[in-house]
Amino acid sequence: MIEILPFQSSDLEAVLDIEHQVYALPWSRASYEDLLVQDSIQMWAAKKNGRLVGYMLSQLGGDDAELHTIAVSPDMQGQGIGRMLMQHFFADAMKRRLNSLFLQVRLSNERALALYRSFGFEVVGLRKRYYSDNHEDAFVMRCSLTQD
Ligand SMILES: CC(C)(COP(=O)(O)OP(=O)(O)OC[C@H]1O[C@@H](n2cnc3c(N)ncnc32)[C@H](O)[C@@H]1OP(=O)(O)O)[C@@H](O)C(=O)NCCC(=O)NCCS
Numbered sequence: 001m002i003e004i005l006p007f008q009s010s011d012l013e014a015v016l017d018i019e020h021q022v023y024a025l026p027w028s029r030a031s032y033e034d035l036l037v038q039d040s041i042q043m044w045a046a047k048k049n050g051r052l053v054g055y056m057l058s059q060l061g062g063d064d065a066e067l068h069t070i071a072v073s074p075d076m077q078g079q080g081i082g083r084m085l086m087q088h089f090f091a092d093a094m095k096r097r098l099n100s101l102f103l104q105v106r107l108s109n110e111r112a113l114a115l116y117r118s119f120g121f122e123v124v125g126l127r128k129r130y131y132s133d134n135h136e137d138a139f140v141m142r143c144s145l146t147q148d
Contacts, residue, residue, distance in 0.1 A: 002081055004088045007036070007043035007055065014052035015045075022071045024133045035068075044088055046072070046081050056085040065093055067103040070112075077111075086119055090145075099146050104138040106131060116141055 007015075012032060019026040035041050040061060046054035054072035058065050067089060072081045093101055104127065105112050125140035 001048070002053070002084055003047050004084060005045050005047055007045050007057075009036075011045050011052050011055070015055050018052075018055070018071050018073050021074055025131065027069070042092070044085065046085055048076070054081045054085055056089060058089060060096070060098075063097075063099040065089075065096075065098055065101050067101065082115055083118075086115065090119065093145060099144070101143045101145065103141050104130070105141060106136050107139060108136060113139070116143075119143060 012029065015032065016026075016029055035057065036043065038059075040059050041057065042060065042065075043055065043057045045052050046056075052073075053076040054070075056067065056070040058067045070082060070085055072085075089101070101121070103116065103121065105116065121141040121143040123139045124142045127138040127140060129135040130138035
């Protein structure tokens with residue numbers, strides 16, 4: 001059974017391990033440590049029998065939140081864990097009565113794009129040559145939680 005739990009500092013090693021496996025530009029330990037002391041940052045862990053298999057980090061700002069990162073261990077991808085993390089993000093956003101959710105994603109990241117689109121995210125902008133490893137563009141995506 002997969003559980004979505006609040007991140008604990010003892011989860012950081014496992015997060016960094018996955019981070020280095022899935023991202024071309026992994027965030028460092030110091031980046032996470034700097035972010036995690038900020039009140040606006042929220043982080044959750046997906047755990048299977050106590051093992052951290054995925055995580056998500058977002059930031060609250062006014063009536064909005066931005067999803068900064070979501071990742072699932074490569075050996076556990078395609079089993080619905082990313083979707084569970086996103087459902088948790090949405091449930092929290094609804095509880096907080098947020099207006100919009102934002103994120104950025106590489107144009108080539110078809111899996112993530114399919115996941116985000118299935119939750120109602122739409123492309124609202126393009127950041128040219130955003131990623132420093134290959135100068136790939138980023139889509140900026142937004143999901144409105146209100147009736148506008
Ligand atoms: C993106 C990511 C978090 C998705 O997590 P996951 O647990 O593998 O995804 P799920 O099994 O919950 O699948 C959710 C949806 O993603 C999409 N998806 C998953 N695997 C896919 C594949 N091989 N091809 C296309 N779409 C896929 C589908 O829309 C799927 O929904 P469906 O199963 O109802 O069709 C995961 O692949 C990952 O960690 N990727 C590397 C890190 C990353 O790119 N993060 C996003 C940065 S913006």
